[in-house]
Amino acid sequence: MGARFDTSPCRPQDLGKFEVTTRDGAARLGRLFTNHGILETPMLLPVVNPNIRTIEPREMLEDFGVQALITNSYVIWKHEKLRLPALEQGVHQLLDFPGIIVTDSGTFQSYVYGDIDVGVKEIVAFQRDIGVDIGTMLDVFGRPDQSIDELKDAVLETVQRAPESLDEAGPDLLLNGPIQGGLHDFLRSESAEKMGSVSGKFRGFTVHPIGGIVPIMERHRYLDLVKIILAVKETIPVNRPIHLFGCGHPMLFPMSIALGVDLFDSAAYALFARDGRLLTPHGTVRIGNLKEWPFPSRILNGVTPSEVREMEEKQRTDLLARYNLEITQAELARCREAVRSGKIWSLVEQRSHSSPELREAYLFLKDKLILNEDITSSEIIRSSFPVRSGSERWTSDSGARPHLLHANALICERWTPPLTNWKGETMQNPGVLLIMSGRSPWRDSVKSDIIRALSHNPNLIPLIQTPNGLLPFDLEDWAPLCHIQAFDSIWSSLTLPSDDKLREFGLDPTNISILESTGEAIEKELRNQIFNWLEKSQISAKCSVFLNASRESTEKWLEDMTVDRSSTGRIRNVFTADGRHVLSPRLHDGGISLTNEGAKDLHSFGARLPKLVLQEDAIPFVRDGRNVIHGFIEEVDAHIAPGLACLIVNSNGELVAHGVSKCTSNEIMSFSKGIAVRTRGGIKIQDIE
Ligand code: GUN
Numbered sequence: 001m002g003a004r005f006d007t008s009p010c011r012p013q014d015l016g017k018f019e020v021t022t023r024d025g026a027a028r029l030g031r032l033f034t035n036h037g038i039l040e041t042p043m044l045l046p047v048v049n050p051n052i053r054t055i056e057p058r059e060m061l062e063d064f065g066v067q068a069l070i071t072n073s074y075v076i077w078k079h080e081k082l083r084l085p086a087l088e089q090g091v092h093q094l095l096d097f098p099g100i101i102v103t104d105s106g107t108f109q110s111y112v113y114g115d116i117d118v119g120v121k122e123i124v125a126f127q128r129d130i131g132v133d134i135g136t137m138l139d140v141f142g143r144p145d146q147s148i149d150e151l152k153d154a155v156l157e158t159v160q161r162a163p164e165s166l167d168e169a170g171p172d173l174l175l176n177g178p179i180q181g182g183l184h185d186f187l188r189s190e191s192a193e194k195m196g197s198v199s200g201k202f203r204g205f206t207v208h209p210i211g212g213i214v215p216i217m218e219r220h221r222y223l224d225l226v227k228i229i230l231a232v233k234e235t236i237p238v239n240r241p242i243h244l245f246g247c248g249h250p251m252l253f254p255m256s257i258a259l260g261v262d263l264f265d266s267a268a269y270a271l272f273a274r275d276g277r278l279l280t281p282h283g284t285v286r287i288g289n290l291k292e293w294p295f296p297s298r299i300l301n302g303v304t305p306s307e308v309r310e311m312e313e314k315q316r317t318d319l320l321a322r323y324n325l326e327i328t329q330a331e332l333a334r335c336r337e338a339v340r341s342g343k344i345w346s347l348v349e350q351r352s353h354s355s356p357e358l359r360e361a362y363l364f365l366k367d368k369l370i371l372n373e374d375i376t377s378s379e380i381i382r383s384s385f386p387v388r389s390g391s392e393r394w395t396s397d398s399g400a401r402p403h404l405l406h407a408n409a410l411i412c413e414r415w416t417p418p419l420t421n422w423k424g425e426t427m428q429n430p431g432v433l434l435i436m437s438g439r440s441p442w443r444d445s446v447k448s449d450i451i452r453a454l455s456h457n458p459n460l461i462p463l464i465q466t467p468n469g470l471l472p473f474d475l476e477d478w479a480p481l482c483h484i485q486a487f488d489s490i491w492s493s494l495t496l497p498s499d500d501k502l503r504e505f506g507l508d509p510t511n512i513s514i515l516e517s518t519g520e521a522i523e524k525e526l527r528n529q530i531f532n533w534l535e536k537s538q539i540s541a542k543c544s545v546f547l548n549a550s551r552e553s554t555e556k557w558l559e560d561m562t563v564d565r566s567s568t569g570r571i572r573n574v575f576t577a578d579g580r581h582v583l584s585p586r587l588h589d590g591g592i593s594l595t596n597e598g599a600k601d602l603h604s605f606g607a608r609l610p611k612l613v614l615q616e617d618a619i620p621f622v623r624d625g626r627n628v629i630h631g632f633i634e635e636v637d638a639h640i641a642p643g644l645a646c647l648i649v650n651s652n653g654e655l656v657a658h659g660v661s662k663c664t665s666n667e668i669m670s671f672s673k674g675i676a677v678r679t680r681g682g683i684k685i686q687d688i689e
Pocket residue numbers: 104105106107108136137139141142178210211212213214245246
């Protein structure tokens with residue numbers, strides 16, 4: 001493979017910073033800056049036992065693309081034959097690994113073997129002195145079978161040791177601040193809150209591993225694991241990577257990553273190999289009776305399971321460890337790609353069938369997301385891009401996908417019926433024209449039928465019933481809501497919406513007509529009049545859900561709008577009565593893009609579009625069209641959301657630019673590196689009258 005990474009130190013001012021480059025809700029692709037390169041997350045740190053070295057670290061780097069590994073500083077400290085060379089030449093030389101080296105502190109040894117004989121400051125100083133990149137303080141392991149008081153003591157003792165550990169680390173050693181608390185959500189949240197706010201002389205913790213979970217995973221208690229991750233995410237600083245200590249089974253990657261976990265470590269690849277077991281993304285397989293390999297593999301290519309069984313033990317372990325590492329890396333790559341393509345939750349759904357315990361954990365999450373009653377579910381939903389091109393392959397789990405829940409929430413909170421019907425009369429208590437037939441694009445399949453129905457009853461609002469719920473016809477090209485791929489029986493078994501649901505939409509549930517295809521001829525002028533009304537309603541519906549502008553304000557703003565069209569007749573650009581281009585409906589995903597003129601108008605109306613106040617020194621760059629970078633933002637409205645438009649203003653409230661956010665408000669105020677908002681247009685001073 002020959003993967004190579006740049007192992008040179010980051011810029012001093014970046015040391016320990018974490019930047020998110022791509023996201024799918026809470027799942028993120030990040031970059032952690034260290035003195036031996038930039039750690040790209042999500043990533044697994046293979047555990048290297050410095051006494052055994054089942055696979056040489058250099059081979060891991062060169063053949064398996066391992067950019068960072070974890071070893072145990074206590075084991076090095078304890079064995080003189082390792083300690084002395086580590087102190088003399090550094091840990092990178094000791095392990096012959098030029099990439100990023102993370103070390104643990106001996107806490108796990110104290111859990112397995114009882115007391116250990118190293119001090120809190122001593123083990124941090126040792127990690128510093130051997131040149132580790134990210135070390136670990138000596139935390140107190142909280143076992144799931146301990147009493148609340150014992151677990152509380154473990155949390156508080158760890159917190160108490162934190163400041164001296166951070167100070168002892170000095171300016172160059174980054175530290176892990178582990179989160180303990182056993183199975184108690186409140187203790188996990190308290191631990192995360194306290195560890196997240198400790199500040200040392202040089203810096204706070206760089207990474208927060210979730211500790212004490214090995215016994216939970218050994219018993220396959222994945223529901224407990226998920227509850228712990230959620231409790232930690234509630235209070236942990238959002239700008240710090242989260243590591244699952246001792247978790248390295250590929251089966252757990254998608255769900256953990258979807259909840260915002262960034263790092264994994266595990267000796268499983270080597271331990272399972274010794275035991276003749278293969279890791280797979282669906283669980284563990286013993287080679288015992290295998291006739292063929294369950295997964296294609298570079299490592300196992302050309303050798304059969306029976307030949308491997310015949311091998312002498314060391315040769316077999318070496319081979320299986322390499323296979324286990326290969327498959328682990330491949331599943332992580334698959335997860336990262338799923339984040340890039342916005343499909344991490346679909347991967348979570350697939351993998352949830354790998355074991356009953358994993359399915360139980362997923363079903364718990366599914367309920368939580370659908371009910372959306374707590375901060376973490378709401379953060380997961382609100383941070384998922386609600387507009388994305390492409391289609392949605394529908395299964396019975398898909399209704400819990402966070403980006404669809406986000407889209408539904410926007411419809412529920414922001415969509416209202418048009419104020420007037422196509423005759424220009426005020427709509428009084430509008431009824432429903434329910435579309436239960438036809439397929440997307442509905443503008444092609446049912447528009448003529450809608451026009452016929454509205455010609456008879458102008459006070460109906462067309463709504464489409466879809467497997468994902470009701471979709472107003474004026475949002476009919478919103479992807480992915482308009483591209484639900486479900487088999488026919490799902491479409492044909494859709495039922496009428498409840499009265500309450502229709503009332504939520506501001507419609508009269510006693511006045512429902514089901515759209516039918518009559519083929520009746522409609523006079524051309526009437527047809528055009530209704531068609532124009534539908535088009536206008538579409539623009540104002542998009543302004544409602546994507547720009548948070550009321551129908552009323554949009555109708556005033558775009559009263560005598562003109563448009564230009566694509567070759568297929570769809571509206572491409574919208575102009576105000578005085579001919580200024582203010583917005584463009586996006587044909588590929590059904591969203592809407594503001595122009596500078598549009599942003600200026602919305603700003604001057606005092607629209608409800610979220611605003612972000614930029615620091616003085618960044619203003620000239622952003623006016624010039626450069627993106628808004630973290631660390632240059634003074635304030636932000638709480639309802640800013642990834643994938644949606646926002647206005648960028650100075651501290652006097654004057655418009656500087658407009659853009660599309662990549663973050664939630666919490667993230668904007670926490671991160672200090674990376675892009676916060678992609679600027680779509682900078683407003684030059686001379687452009688403001
Ligand atoms: N390795 C696995 N679990 C733990 C933990 O809770 N703390 C530390 N320091 N290392 C671990």
